[in-house]
Amino acid sequence: MVDSQILAMGGGGFSMEPDNPLLDDYLLSLAPAGRTPRVCFVPTASGDSEGYSEKFLAAFGPERAEATVLSLFNRTVADLDEFVLEQDIIYVGGGNTANLLAVWRVHGLDTALAKAYREGVILAGISAGMNCWFEASVTDSFDTNSLAPLPDGLGLLPGSACPHYDGEALRRGTYLDLVQNDFPAGYAAEDGAALHFTNGNLTTVVSSRPQATAYKITPGPTHPSEHPLPTKYLGTTPA
Structure with missing residues (x-):
């Protein structure tokens, strides 16, 4: 039986930290050994931004991966089930x-992604690419100047998600208020932090920045509980 894995990144990776490959290297390390990993970038949330895709292809060159991009606005793949199942990793970009x-x-x-997840294709993503896997999330999809609840995720992971927990001024307060007021409990990830789930359970939190971490957020009697999660920094801490 294969494991179902998701790496949910609050921020970081090639698009936010082009000179810091630690999170992307960790993701690649999850792929099956013995061959160059097949990694497909899905830039739907950015409207299939060509610039975003070009950054991905540059970051995941042939020395690191067999990289492809799946566009849906100018779709050329007829059988999505077959195409997705051919990949080792699906990497979803940020946006709406x-x-x-x-x-x-x-x-x-x-x-197609839900089927691939059950069959062992690793799912990953940043920002919107973190939100999408959960039942619910906090998003600026409807107004880039404010945040709103989105109770409409894929539900491959239980609960809710909040990326950019320390990177955007409104994120923390909005998410805490929502969870305290009947929004599903869930996970918040700072920029540079990633939550690794295996078979629906959180197995580890890793970071590309020494101080970055993630939190389990639950409602409390009078105010929400913000529980920091043990985090493994992937770099070398200076002596």
Whole structure:
């Protein structure tokens, strides 16, 4: 029986930390050994930004991966189930979570990803690419100047998600208020932190920055509980 794995990144990776490959290296280390990992970038949340895809292909060159990009706005892949199952890793980029989910569902990519997840294809992503795997999330999809709850994720992971927990001024307060007021409990990840889930359970938290971490957020009697999670820094801490 294969494991189902998701690496949910609050921020970081090639698009935010082009000179710091620690999170992306960790992701690649999860792929099956013995061959160059097949990694597919899904830039739906950015409207299939060509610049974003070019950054991915540059960061995941042939010395690191067999890299491809799956576009849905100019779709050339007829059989999404077959294509996704051929990959070792699906890497979802950031952008608009609500639009990502809507486009995926129109094309049937949501069901293709769920099937691939069950069959051992590793799912990963940053920001919107973190949000999408959970039941619910905090998003600026409807107004880039404010945040709103989105109770409409794929639900491959239970609860809710909040990326950029320390990177955007409104994130922390908004998420804590929502969880205290009937929003699903869940996980917050700072920029540079990533939560690694195996078979639906959190197995480890890793970071590309020495102080970055993630939190389990739950409601409390009078205020929410913000529990920092043990985090493994992937770099070398200076003596």
